[in-house]
Amino acid sequence: MESVQAIKQRFGIIGNTTALNRAIEKAIQVAPTDISVLVTGESGVGKESIPKIIHQLSHRKHNKYIAVNCGAIPEGTIDSELFGHEKGAFTGATQTRSGYFEVADGGTIFLDEVGELPLTTQVRLLRVLENGEFLKVGSSKVQKTDVRIVAATNANMFEAINKEKFREDLYYRLSTVDIHLPPLRERQGDIHLLFRKFASDFALKYKMPTVKLTDNAIQVLLKHRWSGNIRQLRNIAEQVSVLEQNRTISADTLRGYLPTSGSNLPAVIKTAKTESDFSSEREILYKVLFDMKSDLNDLKKLTMELMKNGNVKDVEKDHEGLIQKIYGNSDETETNYQDTLTETEVISIPEHSNPHEDISSAQDKYHFAEEIEEEETLSLHDKELELIKKSLERHQGKRKLAAAELGISERTLYRKIKQYDL
Numbered sequence: 142m143e144s145v146q147a148i149k150q151r152f153g154i155i156g157n158t159t160a161l162n163r164a165i166e167k168a169i170q171v172a173p174t175d176i177s178v179l180v181t182g183e184s185g186v187g188k189e190s191i192p193k194i195i196h197q198l199s200h201r202k203h204n205k206y207i208a209v210n211c212g213a214i215p216e217g218t219i220d221s222e223l224f225g226h227e228k229g230a231f232t233g234a235t236q237t238r239s240g241y242f243e244v245a246d247g248g249t250i251f252l253d254e255v256g257e258l259p260l261t262t263q264v265r266l267l268r269v270l271e272n273g274e275f276l277k278v279g280s281s282k283v284q285k286t287d288v289r290i291v292a293a294t295n296a297n298m299f300e301a302i303n304k305e306k307f308r309e310d311l312y313y314r315l316s317t318v319d320i321h322l323p324p325l326r327e328r329q330g331d332i333h334l335l336f337r338k339f340a341s342d343f344a345l346k347y348k349m350p351t352v353k354l355t356d357n358a359i360q361v362l363l364k365h366r367w368s369g370n371i372r373q374l375r376n377i378a379e380q381v382s383v384l385e386q387n388r389t390i391s392a393d394t395l396r397g398y399l400p401t402s403g404s405n406l407p408a409v410i411k412t413a414k415t416e417s418d419f420s421s422e423r424e425i426l427y428k429v430l431f432d433m434k435s436d437l438n439d440l441k442k443l444t445m446e447l448m449k450n451g452n453v454k455d456v457e458k459d460h461e462g463l464i465q466k467i468y469g470n471s472d473e474t475e476t477n478y479q480d481t482l483t484e485t486e487v488i489s490i491p492e493h494s495n496p497h498e499d500i501s502s503a504q505d506k507y508h509f510a511e512e513i514e515e516e517e518t519l520s521l522h523d524k525e526l527e528l529i530k531k532s533l534e535r536h537q538g539k540r541k542l543a544a545a546e547l548g549i550s551e552r553t554l555y556r557k558i559k560q561y562d563l
């Protein structure tokens with residue numbers, strides 16, 4: 142049996158933490174059997190190496206290995222991709238076609254993002270797993286195949302089961318052996334090692350000297366959350382390697398490449414998806430727009446108050462909650478908000494002036510902003526309505542949960558329910 146070290150070398154896997162070694166060891170042990178394996182772990186942790194190791198160390202290694210990204214195939218064609226179809230099974234099926242389960246007979250199929258499989262496909266998959274039988278789409282002739290399945294997911298499968306998006310029986314059938322890869326932040330000993338390896342690879346690729354981190358920069362690297370795990374670390378190593386003239390990288394320079402923690406930017410789409418279960422990226426974008434619109438309204442309110450009142454401290458006191466909602470309350474953002482308020486102070490209205498006159502002239506100045514809002518309102522209202530409806534459905538009408546998911550207060554949700562007559 143090949144050693145864990147030899148496997149790491151053969152498959153280009155860097156790292157030496159116990160959890161990683163244990164995962165590879167499990168893959169080596171399970172490889173010679175036909176047991177189904179489920180590889181779990183956050184996005185970018187390196188799940189894709191595991192099915193390759195399993196296939197290469199199995200008696201199936203001379204037969205086909207097919208990797209299928211279940212999340213990337215449209216729902217309408219996935220059954221046909223996996224199981225094939227008969228001529229005339231649907232419009233456009235001009236010829237009989239073999240699916241992956243027929244082609245990979247004797248080999249291994251890697252079902253990546255298995256949590257994305259439609260329920261109807263899950264039924265077919267369960268049957269293959271149980272007795273090796275399947276039907277081509279549009280056929281009633283049972284076919285046999287001998288395929289080993291390794292699946293992977295970065296989603297919370299128990300949540301998917303609870304929401305009836307994934308069959309529990311299939312989950313247990315797939316995860317006879319579960320191999321879990323830990324997130325990078327739990328592999329402290331590997332972070333700098335991986336960075337050095339990537340930096341040296343990119344130095345070779347781009348024919349430049351290898352970048353080196355100062356001690357402080359190493360500390361920054363170790364403390365970062367790495368929500369995108371090794372994929373993110375690799376991207377940052379590449380950017381630094383290509384863009385930095387000075388090949389010694391300081392903590393400040395490195396920080397410039399790392400997303401600020403606690404950022405509200407929509408970059409962490411996967412987290413948003415699992416946490417609030419918005420089933421498509423489009424929905425997430427609508428939610429971002431919706432949040433932005435709500436922030437804009439809050440800002441308008443605050444600006445108007447500042448113009449009316451003129452005294453920053455009073456407004457700050459009266460609208461503490463609102464300010465915190467817009468600017469958050471971390472140290473970093475607090476500084477930004479202070480900066481913003483100082484700037485606002487410069488344009489504050491003199492106390493002796495007539496506030497009403499000033500407000501109307503200010504409104505004229507910002508007339509363009511109103512126009513933009515008019516234009517966006519129609520479509521945004523539709524999307525907002527759709528989001529609220531879906532969220533309420535998901536939470537069986539429980540307003541508290543829906544409001545938390547939508548990031549608005551229960552009162553605002555109540556107002557919107559009335560407004561849309563829901």
Ligand SMILES: Nc1ncnc2c1ncn2[C@@H]1O[C@H](COP(=O)(O)OP(=O)(O)OP(=O)(O)O)[C@@H](O)[C@H]1O
Nearest residue numbers: 154155156183184185186187188189190295371372
């Ligand atoms: N231990 C490692 N050593 C070297 N490179 C690694 C390691 N783990 C992952 N990588 C690299 O990181 C990148 C992401 O890995 P991979 O595609 O396997 O992630 P994943 O877990 O499948 O993520 P997702 O759930 O998003 O598909 C790849 O380029 C891979 O080569």
Ligand SMILES: [Mg+2]
Nearest residue numbers: 185188189253
């Ligand atoms: Mg992957």
